[in-house]
Amino acid sequence: MASPDAPATYDPRDYPPVAVxxxxxxxxxxxxQLSVLLVERGEAPFAGxxxxxxxxxxxxxxxxxxxxxxxxxxxxAALAASVEHLEQLASYGAPDRDPRMRVVTVAYLALxxxxxxxxxxxxxxxxxxxxxxxxxxxxxxxxxxxxxxxxRARTALEHTTLATSFVPDEFTLGELRRVYEAVWGxxxxxxxxxxxxxRSEGFxxxxxxxxxxxxxxxxxxxAGPARTLVPPLLRADPEGSS
Amino acid sequence: MASPDAPATYDPRDYPPVAVxxxxxxxxxxxxQLSVLLVERGEAPFAGxxxxxxxxxxxxxxxxxxxxxxxxxxxxAALAASVEHLEQLASYGAPDRDPRMRVVTVAYLALxxxxxxxxxxxxxxxxxxxxxxxxxxxxxxxxxxxxxxxxRARTALEHTTLATSFVPDEFTLGELRRVYEAVWGxxxxxxxxxxxxxRSEGFxxxxxxxxxxxxxxxxxxxAGPARTLVPPLLRADPEGSS
DNA sequence: ACAATAGTGTCTATTAGACAATATGCG
DNA sequence: CGCATATTGTCTAATAGACACTATTGT
Numbered sequence: 001m002a003s004p005d006a007p008a009t010y011d012p013r014d015y016p017p018v019a020v021x022x023x024x025x026x027x028x029x030x031x032x033q034l035s036v037l038l039v040e041r042g043e044a045p046f047a048g049x050x051x052x053x054x055x056x057x058x059x060x061x062x063x064x065x066x067x068x069x070x071x072x073x074x075x076x077a078a079l080a081a082s083v084e085h086l087e088q089l090a091s092y093g094a095p096d097r098d099p100r101m102r103v104v105t106v107a108y109l110a111l112x113x114x115x116x117x118x119x120x121x122x123x124x125x126x127x128x129x130x131x132x133x134x135x136x137x138x139x140x141x142x143x144x145x146x147x148x149x150x151x152r153a154r155t156a157l158e159h160t161t162l163a164t165s166f167v168p169d170e171f172t173l174g175e176l177r178r179v180y181e182a183v184w185g186x187x188x189x190x191x192x193x194x195x196x197x198x199r200s201e202g203f204x205x206x207x208x209x210x211x212x213x214x215x216x217x218x219x220x221x222x223a224g225p226a227r228t229l230v231p232p233l234l235r236a237d238p239e240g241s242s
Numbered sequence: 243m244a245s246p247d248a249p250a251t252y253d254p255r256d257y258p259p260v261a262v263x264x265x266x267x268x269x270x271x272x273x274x275q276l277s278v279l280l281v282e283r284g285e286a287p288f289a290g291x292x293x294x295x296x297x298x299x300x301x302x303x304x305x306x307x308x309x310x311x312x313x314x315x316x317x318x319a320a321l322a323a324s325v326e327h328l329e330q331l332a333s334y335g336a337p338d339r340d341p342r343m344r345v346v347t348v349a350y351l352a353l354x355x356x357x358x359x360x361x362x363x364x365x366x367x368x369x370x371x372x373x374x375x376x377x378x379x380x381x382x383x384x385x386x387x388x389x390x391x392x393x394r395a396r397t398a399l400e401h402t403t404l405a406t407s408f409v410p411d412e413f414t415l416g417e418l419r420r421v422y423e424a425v426w427g428x429x430x431x432x433x434x435x436x437x438x439x440x441r442s443e444g445f446x447x448x449x450x451x452x453x454x455x456x457x458x459x460x461x462x463x464x465a466g467p468a469r470t471l472v473p474p475l476l477r478a479d480p481e482g483s484s
Numbered sequence: 485a486c487a488a489t490a491g492t493g494t495c496t497a498t499t500a501g502a503c504a505a506t507a508t509g510c511g
Numbered sequence: 512c513g514c515a516t517a518t519t520g521t522c523t524a525a526t527a528g529a530c531a532c533t534a535t536t537g538t
Contacts, residue, residue: 091305415518416517431503432517433520438500454510458509458517
């Protein structure tokens with residue numbers, strides 16, 4: 001780790017202190033909109049502003065553990081328990097990203113099904129989901145982190161089965177399709193989507209049950225064992241090729 | 243960042259110190275083998291062992307800058323200058339990953355063309371490329387980081403034009419195909435590869451020049467403006483779908 | 485009947501993957 | 512020539528994308 005013959009002046013103990021935090025971008029699909037969980041800050045800096053849930057990593061805790069703990073503390077145990085997927089997103093460490101001191105944050109991406117009621121129960125003064133298309137001003141560099149989280153989610157849906165993390169245990173293919181439509185921001189052709197999902201080995205498994213939702217009852221499915229989608233489900237036009 | 247009402251005991255200044263480092267996995271294709279640059283450690287822990295180039299992030303430096311600086315210091319300016327692509331890979335922060343103290347490392351992935359001569363010129367006692375299939379025992383958790391870097395490179399070649407980072411400015415499609423074969427560890431059908439590359443808008447541009455290499459002279463190409471590959475170039479069997 | 489959602493059939497243009505064949509250098 | 516590598520032609524099975532159509536509920 002230490003450069004083998006770094007000058008003695010670079011003993012880390014001589015450095016100005018560095019803090020390491022974890023921030024979590026919790027995404028869900030709410031009312032047809034890809035949404036992210038934000039908490040209202042109670043203290044400076046950015047007191048009263050909105051930020052991602054997160055906080056300092058404790059001495060004996062791994063980074064992923066810290067992300068889960070902070071999520072439970074700030075957004076409530078119920079929401080933390082509903083997290084179906086948690087992965088590391090990226091780290092952000094611009095020297096001036098926190099006015100108090102040097103802080104490097106390791107950001108995580110979490111996916112949850114739409115919560116049944118209002119979120120809360122955590123320490124934060126307020127916690128709610130915001131449509132990613134209509135965000136308030138965010139503290140620190142959290143707008144960048146959210147943008148990166150959204151982009152990661154978009155590509156994850158192409159190559160993995162993670163879309164099932166946005167729906168309840170049992171779901172219809174229509175619900176799954178609406179997840180794709182919300183995350184990608186584009187309409188999908190229902191009949192073709194139906195077949196492509198079923199052709200992807202291990203993506204979904206029928207339960208045998210049906211639901212009624214105002215039209216013809218739909219078959220219910222469960223997430224299958226596959227984690228990657230072969231072949232991938234590609235967006236029509238990701239954003240140009242260059 | 244700070245949990246709005248975290249107990250006062252979690253002021254970061256009270257914590258045992260945390261250090262932040264950057265480690266760089268420099269990949270290249272050497273002698274038909276996907277290879278990674280390792281440096282021999284001069285000091286404890288793991289003195290005499292092999293590790294990724296890297297070191298402590300300095301107070302006023304961004305994470306990516308630290309990665310570039312450490313690379314130049316430990317592997318020589320020539321190699322650092324040949325880096326055609328540098329991206330953040332992931333962060334590693336298990337509490338006991340460094341025996342000296344709590345160290346969180348932000349790992350970067352760099353891609354370079356095969357170096358013309360031996361690497362070196364840096365501070366490290368020794369620096370050389372090792373085939374990723376035949377690595378020595380690595381210090382810290384660097385074996386995990388290398389494995390993640392290799393996996394990232396494999397999928398990057400499917401969806402991006404980054405394969406061109408492994409070859410010189412001007413190259414033949416045969417050289418490009420051999421990069422894919424080395425990184426993916428599988429043979430590719432030359433005629434079909436040739437056409438798929440040319441059909442991918444903006445992947446490569448002909449220079450008009452030719453080379454002779456023992457067979458029919460090949461046309462030389464340059465990297466095109468595209469950064470993403472549409473359609474993607476998919477591996478035959480990535481590793482199963484589940 | 486009509487609206488609404490689910491699901492199937494089928495056609496066509498495109499593509500992937502395999503193989504054959506040709507091109508052009510070297511000894 | 513014979514060998515090696517590059518490049519083009521072409522065929523076939525599979526796929527994507529579009530559209531028409533049928534199915535099953537509630538009002």
